Amino acid sequence: MSVKRAKIRLFVNAGLGAAQSVPLERAQAHYLFGVMRLVLGDQVALFNGCDGEWTASVTEASKRGGVLSCVEQACPQQNPPDLWLMFAPIKKARTDFIVEKAAEMGAARIMPVQTKYTNAERIRQDRLQAHAVEAAEQCGGTFVPDVADLQKLDAVLRDWPQDRQIMLCDETLAGACQTLKAQDAKKWAILIGPEGGFAPDELTRLRAMPCVSSVSLGPRILRADTAAVAAMTLWQSELGDWN
Amino acid sequence: MSVKRAKIRLFVNAGLGAAQSVPLERAQAHYLFGVMRLVLGDQVALFNGCDGEWTASVTEASKRGGVLSCVEQACPQQNPPDLWLMFAPIKKARTDFIVEKAAEMGAARIMPVQTKYTNAERIRQDRLQAHAVEAAEQCGGTFVPDVADLQKLDAVLRDWPQDRQIMLCDETLAGACQTLKAQDAKKWAILIGPEGGFAPDELTRLRAMPCVSSVSLGPRILRADTAAVAAMTLWQSELGDWN
Structure with missing residues (x-):
C-alpha cells in the first residue's frame, strides 16, 4: 500500500511503530479536531525524535483527547551531525529565531550561555524547547534538538569535554575565514557571542583552549541571529551533512 | 584631532564632506532631539551610501528640524560585492527579515520576484527600502542596498543581463553543493524560491540558462528566510568579501 505523505506533522512523546496506538494530549486533540477539523480516518504525520516519520490515522477523536494509529513509516529517522x-x-524574538533556525539547519543541541556582556539573566527553557519542536514540525525534520537551560559560559568551559571542538565566531578577526577541515573531529560546538562581543578575558581564555578554532564571518558586523545562521551554514557546508 | 566613533548612526540624503552642513528632516530631528535628547555639540555618525561614515556634531536643534555639521570622516565608503x-x-515579518539580512550581509541590490507559486501580489517597496536603511544604520554599514519593486520572475529572466551569473538555490538537489568558483564572474545574483518551491517549468527554464549554477542548501527543507541567509553565506565565503 502506498501512503501519501500527510500534511499535518505532529511531534509526540510516544513510541512509533507498526500498528502502534498513540494517545493524544489535550492540546494536540484541540489542534487536530478543533482547529484543523480532522475526522476519523484522516491522516497525520508523526515523529518523536527517534523513530522516523510515521503516517498515522485518526481512530478516536474528541475535543479533549483522541487516538492515532500508526499505518506506515514514511521516512526513516534522520539525525543531524x-x-x-x-x-x-x-x-x-531574536532568541526564538535562533532556536528555530538551529532546529531547521540541523543542530543536535542548543545551549544558551551567559557571557560577561550578556544582559539576559534567565530564559524560558520550556518555551524555547516548544519552539524547537514547532520548528521541527514545520521544516519536515524527524529530530528535535534539546534546548539546555541557561548556563554561565565560564562554567561550560570549565567542564568542557576534551573531544569536542569549538568553532568560535570571532568578530575581531577581519577577513581570513580559517578552514575548519584541518580538525579531524566529529564533535563540534559553534559559539556565538552577544551583541557587544566577548569580554577580553573571555577571548583570551577561549583562544588558549586547544579545541578552539576561530573563524571570521566577514567584514560587516552581523547581528547575533544572523551570525548563528551564517556560522551553521559554514559548518554544515564544510564539515556537516550538506555535501 | 581624534574623534571617537559616535554611537547614533543616521542615514541622510545629503552630500557628506569636510565642514559640510546637513539639514535634518523632521522625523530625524524628532528622533535625535525628542527621543535621544541630543543637545548642541553632541556627535552623530552619518552616512549616505557613497561618502563613507562621517562624524558630525549638532549645530542647530529644534524638535521640527536641525542642522548637523560634518567634523571628520570616521571610515571610508565600503561597498558590498x-x-x-x-x-x-x-x-x-519574514520578508522584512530577508531585507534586513541582505543589508547586513552585503548584497548590493534586493529584488523581490513573483514566481508561479508566490502568493504576494504586491509589496510595500517604500517600507522595505526604509527597512534596508534601518538595517544599515544598525549594523555599521556605509552602503544601503536598493530594494526594487516586485517584478514577475518571467520578465526578469527575459531581460536578464548576459554578464551576470545566477546562483539558483534548488531544493530538489539533494546533497552535492556545486562549487561556484569555476565561474570566473564578478556579477552574481542569488535566486531563492517561494515556500512551495519553483514550478516545474520555471526550473526547466532556469536550468537551461547558461548563466545558472544550481546549489543545494543541505538535506533539510529550509524556510525561505533561512535559505536567503544560508545562500548569502555560501556565496560570500566562496566568491565574496569574506575571505
Whole structure:
C-alpha cells in the first residue's frame, strides 16, 4: 500500500511503530479536531525524535483527547551531525529565531550561555524547547534538538569535554575565514557571542583552549541571529551533512 | 584631532564632506532631539551610501528640524560585492527579515520576484527600502542596498543581463553543493524560491540558462528566510568579501 505523505506533522512523546496506538494530549486533540477539523480516518504525520516519520490515522477523536494509529513509516529517522549551538541569548524574538533556525539547519543541541556582556539573566527553557519542536514540525525534520537551560559560559568551559571542538565566531578577526577541515573531529560546538562581543578575558581564555578554532564571518558586523545562521551554514557546508 | 566613533548612526540624503552642513528632516530631528535628547555639540555618525561614515556634531536643534555639521570622516565608503538577492516575498515579518539580512550581509541590490507559486501580489517597496536603511544604520554599514519593486520572475529572466551569473538555490538537489568558483564572474545574483518551491517549468527554464549554477542548501527543507541567509553565506565565503 502506498501512503501519501500527510500534511499535518505532529511531534509526540510516544513510541512509533507498526500498528502502534498513540494517545493524544489535550492540546494536540484541540489542534487536530478543533482547529484543523480532522475526522476519523484522516491522516497525520508523526515523529518523536527517534523513530522516523510515521503516517498515522485518526481512530478516536474528541475535543479533549483522541487516538492515532500508526499505518506506515514514511521516512526513516534522520539525525543531524553532532553539532551544538552555543549562543548568548538576546531579545525574545531574536532568541526564538535562533532556536528555530538551529532546529531547521540541523543542530543536535542548543545551549544558551551567559557571557560577561550578556544582559539576559534567565530564559524560558520550556518555551524555547516548544519552539524547537514547532520548528521541527514545520521544516519536515524527524529530530528535535534539546534546548539546555541557561548556563554561565565560564562554567561550560570549565567542564568542557576534551573531544569536542569549538568553532568560535570571532568578530575581531577581519577577513581570513580559517578552514575548519584541518580538525579531524566529529564533535563540534559553534559559539556565538552577544551583541557587544566577548569580554577580553573571555577571548583570551577561549583562544588558549586547544579545541578552539576561530573563524571570521566577514567584514560587516552581523547581528547575533544572523551570525548563528551564517556560522551553521559554514559548518554544515564544510564539515556537516550538506555535501 | 581624534574623534571617537559616535554611537547614533543616521542615514541622510545629503552630500557628506569636510565642514559640510546637513539639514535634518523632521522625523530625524524628532528622533535625535525628542527621543535621544541630543543637545548642541553632541556627535552623530552619518552616512549616505557613497561618502563613507562621517562624524558630525549638532549645530542647530529644534524638535521640527536641525542642522548637523560634518567634523571628520570616521571610515571610508565600503561597498558590498556586486551581488543581487532575488527572492519570492513571503509573510511580512519574514520578508522584512530577508531585507534586513541582505543589508547586513552585503548584497548590493534586493529584488523581490513573483514566481508561479508566490502568493504576494504586491509589496510595500517604500517600507522595505526604509527597512534596508534601518538595517544599515544598525549594523555599521556605509552602503544601503536598493530594494526594487516586485517584478514577475518571467520578465526578469527575459531581460536578464548576459554578464551576470545566477546562483539558483534548488531544493530538489539533494546533497552535492556545486562549487561556484569555476565561474570566473564578478556579477552574481542569488535566486531563492517561494515556500512551495519553483514550478516545474520555471526550473526547466532556469536550468537551461547558461548563466545558472544550481546549489543545494543541505538535506533539510529550509524556510525561505533561512535559505536567503544560508545562500548569502555560501556565496560570500566562496566568491565574496569574506575571505
